[in-house]
């Protein structure tokens with residue numbers, strides 16, 4: 391399928407999902423059913439989907455204060471005889487709504503990245519008139535992520551292999567302060583390395599004629615065909631229907 | 642004699658499911674110098690990383706009679722000095738001194754002893770004059786020597802080299818071979834530089850697709866042209 395179609399669909403899906411009011415439980419179910427149907431059609435492994443979702447869970451914690459801070463009525467729960475906490479029912483519902491939307495959005499994004507090669511996504515962004523410089527930055531960030539990950543892994547490996555102790559020595563491992571300093575130095579040298587590495591890459595780009603304007607991606611400029619267009623239209627229509635339904639059922 | 646390295650049925654698979662070592666069995670006597678040869682991707686580096694617990698696979702590994710298990714990692718790392726293929730990965734301090742001092746200092750040795758160790762190690766690799774330089778700005782050959790000094794300063798019993806001659810010019814390469822020749826430690830040298838092994842290692846282990854396909858006197862293995870050809874070494 392054309393990457394542009396997938397990108398637009400995912401964006402529309404996420405936007406409308408998040409515009410759906412809180413507590414529109416049936417609408418959430420429809421959204422999720424829709425997404426799961428696409429997941430099944432795309433044949434990506436469910437285990438991959440859920441593993442990656444798990445990685446994003448910690449961000450939900452940010453919404454937890456809602457449970458305690460939203461509008462009354464409050465319900466008190468006594469943990470110990472003297473310790474009571476007040477929960478707001480509305481806050482709890484808000485939190486659950488946010489958590490659900492968050493999970494569905496994340497999975498939609500995962501579905502997109504799992505079925506679309508990254509360069510194709512960049513290409514789609516370009517076609518959708520995202521500024522070229524921005525596309526170039528996203529592209530470079532993606533590349534450096536891997537370079538830096540490799541550098542860090544190799545440095546850590548080299549350090550662990552030299553972190554030994556003598557059975558005779560009572561204070562091996564060095565002082566905490568010293569270890570902190572070594573780690574700091576390593577981080578510093580990582581920083582220098584990534585700069586020098588990017589310098590080398592930049593020099594290589596210059597020598598191949600780079601003049602500050604990012605090259606357009608090399609993907610073939612296939613255009614969206616009629617069926618894809620209809621499919622996209624139908625998908626967005628469904629999303630809007632679910633959303634309207636959510637407006638009526640939400641609180 | 643009691644072997645200094647014993648590897649029993651070692652297998653290792655990378656997290657992405659790529660099997661890199663299959664059922665490796667190997668014994669090394671103290672003082673032996675062994676060439677680990679094999680084409681790219683044979684699993685040489687992976688095997689080297691196992692020798693001091695940077696990677697851990699299935700099977701058993703003993704260094705100086707100590708089993709390679711988590712509790713023994715610190716002690717075993719002081720026995721096995723691993724010299725990485727790319728010296729840039731090994732050198733991360735602002736000065737040569739600090740890099741070479743890292744190992745002994747980490748072991749908890751006294752400052753004065755650490756200094757002695759650093760001087761000895763740098764002398765052994767003929768880099769004493771570079772003690773205050775920034776390792777990142779040395780030549781590849783010089784970096785390689787400093788990288789070797791960083792493990793020599795720990796006074797290990799076993800030295801493990803991953804592609805020691807990669808990226809060296811002929812002169813730096815010759816000097817490195819002379820240096821390795823003089824070092825008394827037990828040595829494992831992973832490389833596809835056959836000439837290096839011919840000069841340095843009486844025994845050769847031939848690795849291919851994660852398995853040991855030959856293990857014996859270097860002369861015998863290097864005399865077997867079909868074997869070398871089959872394994873992409875000539």
Ligand SMILES: Nc1ncnc2c1ncn2[C@@H]1O[C@H](COP(=O)(O)OP(=O)(O)O)[C@@H](O)[C@H]1O
Pocket residue numbers: 655656657659660661679680681682683684685686687688
């Ligand atoms: N980090 C890694 N993740 C997955 N596979 C790896 C990794 N590193 C090496 N490999 C694979 O393991 C095999 C052995 O690699 P390696 O030990 O580096 O071989 P050699 O050092 O003999 O060239 C190769 O097929 C390589 O592709």
Ligand SMILES: [Mg+2]
Pocket residue numbers: 685686687803804
């Ligand atoms: Mg290698």
